[in-house]
Structures are given as C-alpha cells and as structure tokens.
Amino acid sequence: MSIHGILGEQTTDYPTEYSPETLYPIARSMGRDAIGWQDDKLTVGVDWWQAFEISWLNPQGISQVAIARFSIPASSPFIVESKSLKLYLNSINFTEFASWNVVQALIAKDLSACLQADVQVALFGLNDDINGHETALLIAQPEGVCIDEALADSTDKVALTEHPDASLLSENEVGASDESVANDGTQPYTFYSNLLRSNCPVTNQPDWGTLAVSITTDKPFDNANMLRYILSFRQHNGFHEQCVEQIFADLSQYYQPSELIVRAWYTRRGGIDINPCRVSDISLLPKPSRLIRQ
Structure with a gap:
C-alpha cells in the first residue's frame, strides 16, 4: 500500500494559522481492493473519529477547549490521514471564532470537502457527560461475552501470522472445543475481544483496539x-477501517449471516481515536461510544 502524505514524515511543521489545505484524503479503494470482496457491502456503516485536543480562541482571545466526534459515512470515497487531521485541528488553535457553532460548522465543511461526503461534527464541553447529555462521550462497555480466555485450556501455541487468516474460522470444527456451539437453526451471537492489534501501513506503529461482533x-x-x-x-499492516472491513467480509463469507455488526474501538493516538463500524443493514447501526482504554 503506497501512501504519500505527512504521516510518515520524520519532522513536521505545525501550522499556527487556519490551514484547511493540510487535510489529506486517502482513497478507501486502496484497502477495499486488497480485501477483494463486494465493495458495496462495505459501504454500510460509519467511522466515528473522536478528538480530544480541540482548541480555538473566543473573541476575547481566550483559549476554548472541547472534545469532538466526527461521523464519517462508510460510503465516502475517502478517509482522512490521521496526522493531517491533527495538524488541521492544531491550525485553528489561534484563530478567533464567534461561537462554538461556527467552529463546528467550519470543521464539518472542511472535512466534508476533503472526503467528498457529508461529515457530521459534534462538539462537547468537558462537563457535558456530567450533566447527563445523551450524546456525550460517556465510557461504555462492549455488549456480549468476552472471548479473550477462549484458548485458556488449549495446549496449542498460537502462531504469529503475517496476514489475517480466515481459514482459522473453520479450524478444528465443532466438537474440538468446549467453546463450540452446534446449532440446529439460526441464532444470534454477541461477543468482543480486547486483543485486536494491527500495524499502521505507513509508520508500522502498532494499533490496539477492542473488537465487537453481533452475528446471526x-x-x-x-x-x-x-x-x-x-x-x-x-x-x-492496515488502516483501522480496512481491518474492520476485512473482518466484516471474512465473517460474511464464512458464516453467511442474516445480520452482522462489526465494530472496533481503537486506542487514541495524537489525541484522536478511530472507531469504524460496518453493518449488514443500516437499521442495525449502533450508537457511537467510547471505551475505558480511550
């Protein structure tokens, strides 16, 4: 995967003036072509980006701080390079704005133009969750069963593989594990794991996250x-969005589910965490949230 931008640069100049041109788009097709599955089935969902280092000046010249959530539709032709977003957000640190609404509208306009899609932006005050706001960035817990101890009784050593291996889904068919569930009909399963790890395809830095799946x-x-x-x-090596889409594609092909939700909460880097979610039907889309590691 060849990507040109600022993410892999050793030194970076941080702008001190409003610089929307800093935003750098990356085509989603790069990751989806590598998956080699039906693109249209990977466009149903949302990527929630949560930024914790938002600041600007009010008309009196006093710094304001906020937390932001950006909702990027999975149907957008582009994602934004994370470091370029950080630089863009830093570029408004010393820009005066009349109100929070003006800041929110400006960021939404710039991200929408960069990604060629309707990006929704919400700003939260640091005390919003204390006041019980329904949309505030409260700490949540994944639903379902944690499967992180599913191999505790196994004597087999888990090998380090270079690429995701969907054949592992069928390894040691039902009857080989006490965790196996043989069913005579359709039924739902909801589970999560805190052991999701991948690498940034540009910097090779590790990305950690929690994966949650609901499948029927x-x-x-x-x-x-x-x-x-x-x-x-x-x-x-894959971006957060591509990893979630790979999992969605593999589970779809192997399990042929009637319903499927795959989402991940990745830990924060540079003050930003990324949380992709893909669903088999838009009516299944869950609410955005953040976890304790974020």
Missing part, C-alpha cells in the same frame, strides 16, 4: 476459532 447465523460458531482469527491480525 445458522452455522456452528466457535469462540476459540474466532479468537485465533482475531490474533492473526497482530502483524497485519
């Missing part, structure tokens, strides 16, 4: 196999 299928389901599959991402 008539195929046998095995927690141990699922954990092996998640661990196969540990040395994979």
